[in-house]
Amino acid sequence: MMPRRFVTLDVFTTTRHAGNPLAVVLDSEGLDAAAMQAIAREFNLSETVFVSAPAAPAHRAALRIFTPSRELPFAGHPTVGTAVLLALRDAAEGRAEDVILLEEPVGLVPCAVSVAGPQVGHAIFTLPRLPQELEPPAALPLIAGVLGLDRREIGFDRHVPSVVSAGVAFTFVPVSSLEALERVHLETTLWSQAIRPADQPNAYAYCRQTRDAGHDFHARMFAPAMGVREDPATGSAVAAFADVIMRFEKPGDGEHRFTIEQGYEMGRPSQITLELTVSAGALVSARIGGSAVMISEGVLL
Structure with missing residues (x-):
């Protein structure tokens, strides 16, 4: 398997080692569902996110989300954590945006993002589907x-x-x-x-x-x-x-x-x-x- 970058974050907190841990695999092109599931089992966190290029150029990224045992169409802490991570990366490259659009199996998820430091940020997303x-x-x-x-x-x-x-x-x-x-x-x-x-x-x-x-x-x-x-x-x-x-x-x-x-x-x-x-x-x-x-x-x- 080709080397693939990943980042872990603690989500729904500004304090390290609190909140909900999340793994985000940034280079997921070429991975099939079985490979993603195996990686999620290896991380053994409640969810692992796999980021790939979006279907539409105006969108920031496409996400797939896995627990250790199954894929989910949508999840909150993976959406918030990945949105913050992408905002931090964009800010470091001088191309920060206030709102990014994430493609998830449940639908398109708009996320308002802000950066509070080199490693901390905030995101708020609109539900793609009302409960x-x-x-x-x-x-x-x-x-x-x-x-x-x-x-x-x-x-x-x-x-x-x-x-x-x-x-x-x-x-x-x-x-x-x-x-x-x-x-x-x-x-x-x-x-x-x-x-x-x-x-x-x-x-x-x-x-x-x-x-x-x-x-x-x-x-x-x-x-x-x-x-x-x-x-x-x-x-x-x-x-x-x-x-x-x-x-x-x-x-x-x-x-x-x-x-x-x-x-x-x-x-x-x-x-x-x-x-x-x-x-x-x-x-x-x-x-x-x-x-x-x-x-x-x-x-x-």
Whole structure:
């Protein structure tokens, strides 16, 4: 195999060794899906991105995203991290742009980018697909059981479990307290029955209490079927979470901004921003934002 450059970053943080680690392979031309999957398994991070030339000259790059076990059509922390990395590289070459367009299997993703230093930047992208509810969730005792919780600890205010996707699907599980959310332990024997949909059995558990003042929700994401027992920060889940907020929080018309904290139980605190535009009571657009910091550079031999 020809040598291929890669960079690793920590995403949804400005602090090294926090946030969600990401590997970005910059020279992916000529790699087929099997080779990309093997490289993603080797990195063994929640996601690895492969960058290639875009189909349209006006676009910045084309991305393919792999977990250790499968390809994804879209993911948040790979989009933010890669957008920041490309912005840093462009700035170093004197051709910085405020907005770049990334081609992903889910569709074209516009990213507003800014550089905060030679190795740190920020990106916010507009969702290529608004979230939608899929199917009814599994029974409450089953969901509670696979998270090691009592059924009475599921739900708060108007929030009840739901199954939503904005490109990647999740069962969203509201948990009554931060204390309960912190002691979640997975019982995976019945995972495929409890967490839907069947082809993407990912669970996103959240509560209103937070570790840090000024944040709006605390969350944890579990995807053992994708080879990710727990994820430090999950932008694709926050993208779908926009529908959860619309349904249960019922924000009024106008602009709204939420900060979701995640990864604290893993020692990798992360902060993800979610911006909503609501008109006539409906969600018309949503944006996911966060920072990223470079960690390492190297070559795959």
